[in-house]
Amino acid sequence: MPIKAIVTDIEGTTSAVSFVFDVLFPYAARHLPDFVRANAERADVAAQLLAVCQDSGEPGADVERVIAILLGWIAEDRKATPLKALQGMVWEQGYQAGQLKGHVYPDAVEALQRWHREGYQLFVYSSGSIQAQRLIFGCSEAGDLSGLFSGYFDTTTGPKREAQSYQRIAQAIGLxxxxxxxxxxxxxxxxxxxxxxxxxxxxxRDGGELAGHVNVASFAQIDLATF
Incomplete structure (x- = not known):
């Protein structure tokens, strides 16, 4: 069956792992405490703080305790949906202030633009929140790439290592x-x-082998006609 849509991961795929771990995560860790303190009463922030309390089993946690939980989750790279949502809010401020620019490999930019021109539907599936995904591509070093994508998926669809999540994505795409x-x-x-x-x-990108799958070192080596 010919390929009609492409779903791509971000970290380590379109973008350098180092950008996430050396730039985005430290930025969030530095700015998240003050952001939470300043916006704890905002409805969207309050909803995520409540979710942190529920997920951590500490329903009575105050703002400072929630901040401590969040910083702990950042340190251990926990794929917690409320953390990802709050990080996205913090990063949005950074992107809007010009303090952050999304890293996307040039080979990924070229291929995504070409596939979009050729009529393929493009989607993102990442453990980062949909908001964070939009920011990386919308405020990238290569300019605004958000128009290339037809949709975004994050952990609200399901864990990335479970087949059911990909079944849901196929259903959502309609293919x-x-x-x-x-x-x-x-x-x-x-x-x-x-x-x-x-x-x-x-x-x-750095060598090695992902057993059981076609392996490429860059997007330039992907030939959609071979799948």
């Missing part, structure tokens, strides 16, 4: 799974997508 190509640098994610019936391609 049969074999018509969708999933790109990632994590073999467990590729395995889950493959189990759901999607075509898969692993990015091995």
């Amino acid at each position: 049969e799974a074999p018509a969708i190509l999933f790109l990632s640098d994590i073999v467990q994610e590729l395995d889950a997508a493959q189990q759901a019936g999607m075509a898969t391609c692993g990015l091995v």
